[in-house]
Structures are given as structure tokens and as C-alpha cells.
Amino acid sequence: MTILRWILLPFSLIYHVIIWVRNLLYDFQIFKSKSFDIHTIVIGNLAIGGTGKSPMTEYLIRLLKDEYKIATLSRGYGRKTKGFRLVELSSQAIEVGDEPLQFKKKFPEITVAVNEDRCAGIEKLQEYHDVIILDDAFQHRKLKPGYSILLFDFQSLYQPIILLPTGNFRDIFSSTKRADLIIITKCPEIISENKKAHIEHLIRKHNTAPIFYTRIGYDKPLNILGKTYAEELTDKYIVLCCGIANPTPLVDYLETKGNKVQLVQFPDHHNYTADDYEKIKAIFNQIEFPNKLIITTEKDLQRIDKESFIDYPLLYIPIHLQTADKQQLTFDHFIKNYISKNLN
Known part of the structure; x- marks a missing residue:
């Protein structure tokens, strides 16, 4: 504090x-x-x-x-x-x-x-x-x-x-x-x-x-069409973009699976803009690693223009309580x- x-x-x-x-x-x-x-x-x-x-x-x-x-x-x-x-x-x-x-x-x-x-x-x-x-x-x-x-x-x-x-x-x-x-x-x-x-x-x-x-509990990642991501979510370079109050548990989950995570954090309930999309894509494009992904939360997906990422590997991870x-x-x-x- x-x-x-x-x-x-x-x-x-x-x-x-x-x-x-x-x-x-x-x-x-x-x-x-x-x-x-x-x-x-x-x-x-x-x-x-x-x-x-x-x-x-x-x-x-x-x-x-x-x-x-x-x-x-x-x-x-x-x-x-x-x-x-x-x-x-x-x-x-x-x-x-x-x-x-x-x-x-x-x-x-x-x-x-x-x-x-x-x-x-x-x-x-x-x-x-x-x-x-x-x-x-x-x-x-x-x-x-x-x-x-x-x-x-x-x-x-x-x-x-x-x-x-x-x-x-x-x-x-x-x-x-x-x-x-x-x-x-x-x-x-x-x-x-x-x-x-x-x-x-x-x-x-x-x-x-x-x-x-x-x-x-974290479910299997889905793409923007709601289809299950076929590969294992391991050994990737992940750009994690999210506007949630506490992204730490999600970052920890991804890192424990052997992924490199770069967090792009926005305020909770953030309304995404075209500038935000360009920022996320610029960060992704600069990564020199073959196995790279953009991941967001299911809540964030409701506020993201999916068409802006039609040519990018954007996934989201549903969660559940256990x-x-x-x-x-x-x-x-x-x-x-x-x-x-x-x-x-």
C-alpha cells in the first residue's frame, strides 16, 4: 500500500x-x-x-x-x-x-x-x-x-x-x-x-x-468464432490484453504452463478504441517468436471489435468456479x- x-x-x-x-x-x-x-x-x-x-x-x-x-x-x-x-x-x-x-x-x-x-x-x-x-x-x-x-x-x-x-x-x-x-x-x-x-x-x-x-477454473481457449483452440496452450509467447480488476491469477495460470506473458492492461470495464487495437497489434507484431498468441478474457471479448483482429490469433479463456x-x-x-x- x-x-x-x-x-x-x-x-x-x-x-x-x-x-x-x-x-x-x-x-x-x-x-x-x-x-x-x-x-x-x-x-x-x-x-x-x-x-x-x-x-x-x-x-x-x-x-x-x-x-x-x-x-x-x-x-x-x-x-x-x-x-x-x-x-x-x-x-x-x-x-x-x-x-x-x-x-x-x-x-x-x-x-x-x-x-x-x-x-x-x-x-x-x-x-x-x-x-x-x-x-x-x-x-x-x-x-x-x-x-x-x-x-x-x-x-x-x-x-x-x-x-x-x-x-x-x-x-x-x-x-x-x-x-x-x-x-x-x-x-x-x-x-x-x-x-x-x-x-x-x-x-x-x-x-x-x-x-x-x-x-x-480455466476452460480450454476459444477463438473469436467460439471454436476450441486445437493446440496445447504451452510454450507460447502470449500478449495478454485485458480490462479486469485483477489479472494476476490469469497471468499466473498462463505462466505456470510454460508461456511467456506480456500483459497489456486496461482499466476494469474498459471500452476499447481503435488506438487500443493498434497498440495491441503493434506489440504482437514486434515479438520475434514463432508461437505467439493474443489472449483476452471472456468479459473483455464483449467489448472488443472482433473484426479488428480477424487476421490475428486472438483467443479468449472462459472461466468457471470450482x-x-x-x-x-x-x-x-x-x-x-x-x-x-x-x-x-
Whole structure:
């Protein structure tokens, strides 16, 4: 953490007080939260940056879509539009956001919608659906969800738990008490009992909810036409271009397979421009290595003009969530039990 960020600590303390008072007003129902008869599952985090909310949303979609009429509702971060919009296969990321567009393309049979006002969005969706999954809505206190899943990046629990701008947290840690399930994401392959004890000591001060440990699984690379890359992804020179909050796990994954990785990083939810494409291609063209590729993430692909790379070997790597503690069936049980116990 830089010295400048520590200098800004007084602002973090002010922000802490503001968030604490706001939550207190909701807890004592001075500010009102609205609940709905429909099943609502909120996915969120307390810190900024990528904790794996999108893979968790996709996991829940796969788990529930064959039994229930599913809708996802997101803010649509990075879009240039306002209000409620249904996401179509023909939509653009600039209209609906990259993650909602990704959901729709992977699961065209479900309803995907965006609205910064989650309660208003639910009102439009509830009549025709059984379950609404709300991505990144844990801080949306106007909504009282039926079930809340709170995600923590493994590494974030080994850093100072301080609010912005000094730290990386956007909500106070005691808000953990509102979660029904707690997921520790991006875990290493092996988690020592001491590290688990440290994490659970932090969380158990506020919540006795079940804790699950998960990591990111990487699927086979696909080309821009959605076809599987035929070769092994080893011993390549890779230009990795991405606009995600934390590309480190992806860089580590590629490097452990014996690849040389040159990261071209953009801000999270970055809207790519023609200059960006020229920069990426110039870097690629300068590499004097026969086995070279351009790789991006599935989220970034929603914002990239594929035609600009028609003559380049551009691939993307889909990801999925996998439990690190072999408790997938237990996790599934908690989710399905919530829905089955509350059927209308």
C-alpha cells in the first residue's frame, strides 16, 4: 500500500462513519428496505476488484436454469444507458455492460436485464420468473433479498481491512453479518489449516454462516468464432490484453504452463478504441517468436471489435468456479433448500 494512500486515511475514516451510519439507519428500518415474494439471490462483495461475482452468477444459472425460470439483474457497469433494459443477443456492451452481455450469450434461454435501481428491476421481472439472481447488489440496501452470498478474495483477507481510499474495502467488515453464505474465492491449491483459522476468526466475529473455499477454473481457449483452440496452450509467447480488476491469477495460470506473458492492461470495464487495437497489434507484431498468441478474457471479448483482429490469433479463456474444499454438493444443497422452502 503506497504512502499516498496512507496519507488519505482521514478520508477513509470519514467514509467509514458515513457507511456505518447508513447501514445503521437501514438496520433500524429508519431507511426502508423492500422485500419481494419472488426468490431473490444477491451476490456481492465488500472490497473493490474482481472477487469472482460473474463466475458465481454463472454457476447459479447452471444450477437452477433447468428447474426454474431464471432472470439475472445487474447494474450494467460501464454502459452508457440508464434505466431498465433487457439484454438481447444483438445488444452491445456499451448499451448493457459487458458481464450481462456475457451472461446472455452463454445462456440465451434465460432473461438478462440491467437496472441501477434493483427494486424497480425486480418489479418488472417478477411476474414471469421464479428466481432473480442479482449480481453485485450486496450494498443495495433498498432491497431486502431472500438470500445473500458474500464473496471475499482470499488475498484481501490478508491485507489491511480498511475502507477506500486507503484500503480496498467499499463497505465495513461488520456488514458480513447480512450474508447467508460466505465464499472465499481465488484460493490457492492448498490452504493450510492455519490460514483457514485466520479467515474464519475474522468472519466469525460477525457471522456464523457456512464458509466455502473456491478457486477459478480455466476452460480450454476459444477463438473469436467460439471454436476450441486445437493446440496445447504451452510454450507460447502470449500478449495478454485485458480490462479486469485483477489479472494476476490469469497471468499466473498462463505462466505456470510454460508461456511467456506480456500483459497489456486496461482499466476494469474498459471500452476499447481503435488506438487500443493498434497498440495491441503493434506489440504482437514486434515479438520475434514463432508461437505467439493474443489472449483476452471472456468479459473483455464483449467489448472488443472482433473484426479488428480477424487476421490475428486472438483467443479468449472462459472461466468457471470450482470448490476447493470438495463441498460442491453441500453448497448446491443450501441454494436449492432456500428455494424449495420458500416456494409460493
